[in-house]
Amino acid sequence: MIDLLGQFDNIRFYLLGPYPKGDIGGLALNIILTILAISFSFIFGALLGYSRLSCRRYIKLPCMAYIEIVRATPLIMIIFWMYFFLPYLVGGHATIISSAVVSLSIYAAAYQAEIVRAGILAVPRGQLEAALSTGMSRYGAMRHIILPQAFRIMIPSFVSFFVSLFKDTATVFIIGVIELTQAGIIISQRDPDKMYAAYLSMAIGFWCICFTMSHLARRLEKRVGVFDLESIRPDACRDEFMLLPKQKKTGEGIEESTACAPEKPV
Amino acid sequence: MIKFIAANKWFKNSHVLKNINLEIAKGEVIVICGPSGAGKSTLLRTINKLEPIDDGEIIVDGMYISDPRTDLTALRAEIGMVFQHFNLYPHKTAIKNITLAPRKVRGLSRKKAEERALKLLEKVGLDHRQDSFPVQLSGGEQQRVAIARSLAMEPKIMLFDEPTSALDPELINEVLDVMTSLAREGMTMVVVTHEIGFAQKVADRVVFMNDGEIIEIGSPPDIFVNPQHERTKEFMSSVFHIPIFSESQEEE
Numbered sequence A: 001m002i003d004l005l006g007q008f009d010n011i012r013f014y015l016l017g018p019y020p021k022g023d024i025g026g027l028a029l030n031i032i033l034t035i036l037a038i039s040f041s042f043i044f045g046a047l048l049g050y051s052r053l054s055c056r057r058y059i060k061l062p063c064m065a066y067i068e069i070v071r072a073t074p075l076i077m078i079i080f081w082m083y084f085f086l087p088y089l090v091g092g093h094a095t096i097i098s099s100a101v102v103s104l105s106i107y108a109a110a111y112q113a114e115i116v117r118a119g120i121l122a123v124p125r126g127q128l129e130a131a132l133s134t135g136m137s138r139y140g141a142m143r144h145i146i147l148p149q150a151f152r153i154m155i156p157s158f159v160s161f162f163v164s165l166f167k168d169t170a171t172v173f174i175i176g177v178i179e180l181t182q183a184g185i186i187i188s189q190r191d192p193d194k195m196y197a198a199y200l201s202m203a204i205g206f207w208c209i210c211f212t213m214s215h216l217a218r219r220l221e222k223r224v225g226v227f228d229l230e231s232i233r234p235d236a237c238r239d240e241f242m243l244l245p246k247q248k249k250t251g252e253g254i255e256e257s258t259a260c261a262p263e264k265p266v
Numbered sequence B: 001m002i003k004f005i006a007a008n009k010w011f012k013n014s015h016v017l018k019n020i021n022l023e024i025a026k027g028e029v030i031v032i033c034g035p036s037g038a039g040k041s042t043l044l045r046t047i048n049k050l051e052p053i054d055d056g057e058i059i060v061d062g063m064y065i066s067d068p069r070t071d072l073t074a075l076r077a078e079i080g081m082v083f084q085h086f087n088l089y090p091h092k093t094a095i096k097n098i099t100l101a102p103r104k105v106r107g108l109s110r111k112k113a114e115e116r117a118l119k120l121l122e123k124v125g126l127d128h129r130q131d132s133f134p135v136q137l138s139g140g141e142q143q144r145v146a147i148a149r150s151l152a153m154e155p156k157i158m159l160f161d162e163p164t165s166a167l168d169p170e171l172i173n174e175v176l177d178v179m180t181s182l183a184r185e186g187m188t189m190v191v192v193t194h195e196i197g198f199a200q201k202v203a204d205r206v207v208f209m210n211d212g213e214i215i216e217i218g219s220p221p222d223i224f225v226n227p228q229h230e231r232t233k234e235f236m237s238s239v240f241h242i243p244i245f246s247e248s249q250e251e252e
Ligand SMILES: Nc1ncnc2c1ncn2[C@@H]1O[C@H](COP(=O)(O)OP(=O)(O)O)[C@@H](O)[C@H]1O
Pocket: B011, B012, B014, B016, B034, B035, B036, B037, B038, B039, B040, B041, B042, B043
């Protein structure tokens, strides 16, 4: 415990890396990388996901290929490829941060595309028909009717992907980016006796941000979810969404309910 | 107002509309009935081109629907459509559901659109529910909002696809009442429904469809009480539980 408190001396390095003497790093860099990658990949992914729904094969197939290939590739491969190839692509000079951002964006776009596609498909067909039948254009129906609903449907998957991408930014330590993991490794190597304390500090850093994001997301979900009173609230417990009667706290009753519960609730 | 000329439609290999010829005059109320899968919905949806036809022509208020130059927005803006499952926009309040199209398509100001929406909500008896979201409304109320939403575009024609078949029995009448008063005001209406009382009261003609074909057309008593075709008789006696005796039975 005392040792863990000792890590406070290094807190600036955990949070900001070599900054202000050098480039910004540490936990701040993980956050920056996540935000940049999420933003780029959101635009790219939304386009991909939307085009993937096209009826035209020459639009649909390349998008499908991209999505399937990227999703079947470990992130670390993409990071290595971009680390070696990006300098060729841009003609010589590319910082490790930019190859990190590019590879994370490439990776995230494939997942975001699927989230967007699933969200759009989850909006009932009757919504589009209703909008078209009032004389709205396809574009207008998309913008005012389909996308706002798709967006609300997407929130839970989008948030869980956001959180997992944040954790995945740790992977870029492999090409020498001094984000939280790399910062922790550097500290632990300075003082190998306190290795465990360094790794514990990194974990706490990641946990704090992830927890905060999930918490904010639940609140957002509740707020935009008001239009659909029939759906299950994000904070519902199992008995509520399985429509089970309130359980008495006897062991027997609880066992009974789990016994007849299907494996996976919808 | 609406004229089908030898209209045909196929879904893949199934021929769902077979040589439809039908002329509907301005102000006329047409009820379409027939067994499930007969093509009633499809027929209705070809009128506003939610489903394109493959052969023949439909002329709606002078517009040829299979002419690529026909402005779809203009066509659809003149035709209101009410669906079996209401299809209200769940993320918008009742009044926003109604004002959306007039604002975006007709370019009305928010104030104008809201005035119009409130008048329509009053007409369907729901002016006190303007700020409710669809999930907070009963089925009958949702359907009445949906009717108001269609009327907000001031259409010349209203299409109804089984507007009461998803409703609990006690909620059906509130919707039919709105439809009846609309018919009385002279709206041209094409209604797919099996509500025989409504048809008797307001329909000028009843169209019986089976297997993609129009089998017979006639006044409500002609079709419901005195059908000529065997298939119509069968359907009426099975669906409406109206004891119609075929000639052979009477002889016995
Ligand atoms: N989108 C579609 N794709 C393929 N077949 C369809 C489609 N919509 C309707 N059909 C078929 O067309 C026929 C007529 O359907 P429909 O017009 O919905 O009948 P009704 O409304 O009279 O019950 C049915 O056999 C149905 O299976």
